[in-house]
Amino acid sequence: MNKYTAIIPVAGKGVRLLPFTQHCPKTMLDVAGQPIISHILRQVEQCGIRRVVFVVGYQKEVLIAYVRSHYPHLETVFVEQKEPKGLGHAVYMAKPVVTGPCFIILGDTIIDGDLLPLVKGEKNAVGVKTVADPRRFGVVELKGTEIVGFEEKPAQPKSNLALIGAYSFLECSQLFSCLEEVIASGKTVKNEIQLTDALSCLLQRGTSIVPVKMNDWFDCGTVEIMLQTNQILLRRHAHVPEKFRANNQISAPCYIDESAVVENCVLGPYVSVSEGAVLKNCRLEDAIVSRETHLEGKTASHLILDKYSL
Numbered sequence: 001m002n003k004y005t006a007i008i009p010v011a012g013k014g015v016r017l018l019p020f021t022q023h024c025p026k027t028m029l030d031v032a033g034q035p036i037i038s039h040i041l042r043q044v045e046q047c048g049i050r051r052v053v054f055v056v057g058y059q060k061e062v063l064i065a066y067v068r069s070h071y072p073h074l075e076t077v078f079v080e081q082k083e084p085k086g087l088g089h090a091v092y093m094a095k096p097v098v099t100g101p102c103f104i105i106l107g108d109t110i111i112d113g114d115l116l117p118l119v120k121g122e123k124n125a126v127g128v129k130t131v132a133d134p135r136r137f138g139v140v141e142l143k144g145t146e147i148v149g150f151e152e153k154p155a156q157p158k159s160n161l162a163l164i165g166a167y168s169f170l171e172c173s174q175l176f177s178c179l180e181e182v183i184a185s186g187k188t189v190k191n192e193i194q195l196t197d198a199l200s201c202l203l204q205r206g207t208s209i210v211p212v213k214m215n216d217w218f219d220c221g222t223v224e225i226m227l228q229t230n231q232i233l234l235r236r237h238a239h240v241p242e243k244f245r246a247n248n249q250i251s252a253p254c255y256i257d258e259s260a261v262v263e264n265c266v267l268g269p270y271v272s273v274s275e276g277a278v279l280k281n282c283r284l285e286d287a288i289v290s291r292e293t294h295l296e297g298k299t300a301s302h303l304i305l306d307k308y309s310l
């Protein structure tokens, strides 16, 4: 167990994922058999973090009910961001309930690797990855191995090292003080108060922040990326309980939740079936079947299937 509090901003709607986000926040979308938030919490727990602050907003009840029922062993706190004013503002909402070291991980960021290098507790750190087109991310400028600048979604990036959405701070009061400064200055990028600008403020105040390279990062922003992520995670975390093998034809890798009902189906490769789903006489390949989705006689490939968009 460690002293970090995790802050997970999950207020966003995820407009690029409509209609799937019509009834839940983006972080509640399923991939590889579980909502994105579950993949994140698995990682957070593996780091020994037991206290999690969720910054909720859009469709908050769905997230709160899920977390309360599935993670009763964690100390969870929910704070609300009432208006979508940007990531910096969302994180600032956690100020009244967080002291000491904090680890921020964005609600649409799946990192399927070891997060411990980020939260070892010796330095302020940000997760980074080299990307082909950094213009849609926060970008890190390095001098040698040292971070000398941050910029949010620059038109002319100074490097191709992107912020992946995981940040750790030894003392969150410094971060909140910088967020306050950014908010008071009125500075926005793309009309939003940015966390990246608070990182620049920390640097200007002489606080050092080290980059930690992360390779297994999936930014689940579009249906196409969700399906790709589903494939990659299934290659690593496939699981089909024995009871489903008797009267179905299953080609690995697949994930079928224990609570699902699956009868007379041909599934796979790359099919994930979440909690409470019911599938009868279906042929599916490369598909995400979301929680509580009922399908009968469905043939589909390369698709997300959920109970609302059938």
Ligand code: G1P
Pocket (backbone or CB within 6 Å): 087, 106, 109, 136, 137, 138, 139, 152, 162, 163, 164, 165, 194, 195, 196, 219
């Ligand atoms: C946010 C951050 C950005 C970071 C990105 C990672 O942007 O502002 O710095 O690189 O997450 O996914 P958003 O994706 O919310 O536009």
